[in-house]
Amino acid sequence: MKLLPGMQVFERGWLSAxxxxxxxxxxxxxxxxxxxxxxxxxxxxxxHALGARGLDRIINTHLHSDHCGGNAQLQAQYAAHTSIPExxxxxxxxxxxxxxxxxxxxxxxxRFRFDATLKxxxxxxxxxxxxxxxxxxxxxxxALMFWCEREGLLxxxxxxxxxxxxxxxxxxxxxxxxxxxxxxLELIASLDARLAIPGHGAPFADVGAALQRAFSRLDYLAxxxxxxxxxxxxxxxxxxxxxxxxxxxxELEHWMREVPLxxxxxxLHLQMEDAAxxxxxxxxxxKAGAARLEDGWLVDC
Amino acid sequence: xxxxxxxxxxxxxxxxxxxxxxxxxxxLDEIAAWGSASAERKTLILQEVDRRRRQAAHQEGQx
Numbered sequence: 001m002k003l004l005p006g007m008q009v010f011e012r013g014w015l016s017a018x019x020x021x022x023x024x025x026x027x028x029x030x031x032x033x034x035x036x037x038x039x040x041x042x043x044x045x046x047x048h049a050l051g052a053r054g055l056d057r058i059i060n061t062h063l064h065s066d067h068c069g070g071n072a073q074l075q076a077q078y079a080a081h082t083s084i085p086e087x088x089x090x091x092x093x094x095x096x097x098x099x100x101x102x103x104x105x106x107x108x109x110x111r112f113r114f115d116a117t118l119k120x121x122x123x124x125x126x127x128x129x130x131x132x133x134x135x136x137x138x139x140x141x142x143a144l145m146f147w148c149e150r151e152g153l154l155x156x157x158x159x160x161x162x163x164x165x166x167x168x169x170x171x172x173x174x175x176x177x178x179x180x181x182x183x184x185l186e187l188i189a190s191l192d193a194r195l196a197i198p199g200h201g202a203p204f205a206d207v208g209a210a211l212q213r214a215f216s217r218l219d220y221l222a223x224x225x226x227x228x229x230x231x232x233x234x235x236x237x238x239x240x241x242x243x244x245x246x247x248x249x250x251e252l253e254h255w256m257r258e259v260p261l262x263x264x265x266x267x268l269h270l271q272m273e274d275a276a277x278x279x280x281x282x283x284x285x286x287k288a289g290a291a292r293l294e295d296g297w298l299v300d301c
Numbered sequence: 302x303x304x305x306x307x308x309x310x311x312x313x314x315x316x317x318x319x320x321x322x323x324x325x326x327x328x329l330d331e332i333a334a335w336g337s338a339s340a341e342r343k344t345l346i347l348q349e350v351d352r353r354r355r356q357a358a359h360q361e362g363q364x
Binding site: 202 | 304306307309310311313314315322329330332333335336337339
């Protein structure tokens with residue numbers, strides 16, 4: 001797989017999104033910083049790669065907890081210059097819990113600062129090549145992707161994975177976003193990408209095949225918003241399980257009731273009674289092999 | 302050769318004694334290299350992980 005000189009992809013898991021590191025003569029840059037509970041691991045990977053050098057820059061593709069949870073620790077450790085999507089600037093400056101996604105999703109992210117913003121059309125210099133900033137609304141209204149035309153490299157974040165894309169969050173709370181997902185996929189299709197580096201999973205070369213699967217998935221979800229809601233609710237609960245490793249069913253039911261996005265999504269799309277919803281999610285995760293039940297505890301697996 | 306999937310199970314914590322991740326049993330080197338590793342290299346890493354697990358189980362059995 002051909003990356004640029006000094007470029008490394010740290011493929012993480014699901015709790016932390018992938019990190020992409022560029023080490024040039026002028027600067028070292030990390031794109032996305034993982035989840036807060038994994039910050040020591042992210043830092044260890046970074047230190048291992050940087051040696052005696054510091055980290056000069058952080059860039060976030062979008063501000064979901066799995067992409068910027070390491071910002072605070074890395075800023076404290078390295079005083080790294082941080083760039084975030086322009087549309088998030090006010091929310092981050094004020095640390096507006098209602099505008100940021102963490103309270104809404106029941107996830108953690110420590111407060112961080114930023115030094116600059118990025119918007120569609122901006123240019124970056126990474127790995128000795130020029131990159132364009134592209135907007136990628138859908139999964140997140142303010143998400144960005146980075147495109148290196150010379151090498152055909154696309155940092156697609158959660159807009160496109162090898163098999164699918166991130167939950168369409170705005171739709172969970174009744175904000176139209178399927179059209180945005182489609183437009184973003186069409187934008188990717190218009191590029192001559194030879195390698196996509198997604199937010200989760202391995203980098204992949206067959207972008208055309210990934211797009212075909214993504215468009216199919218989008219058609220499936222858009223045909224019935226209940227599908228996106230059921231998927232989104234399962235993903236949010238699984239994320240909680242990844243973080244906590246296990247939860248009692250009673251705990252889970254209580255937590256689900258308190259998480260604004262889960263409550264809203266249920267109210268708008270499913271209208272299930274709280275206990276029934278918790279039981280349904282637990283069963284679905286077990287069926288999918290994503291969890292197992294042990295004496296009234298849902299355990300991550 | 303089909304590349305095997307990542308062994309990450311989202312624990313992501315290095316054991317200072319073994320120098321291995323508590324969750325996936327890889328070294329920092331192996332985790333960092335995985336992102337651009339060939340299918341062959343990934344398979345070799347997983348074989349090494351498997352060997353470490355078997356060795357750890359064996360040692361535990363003897364304790």
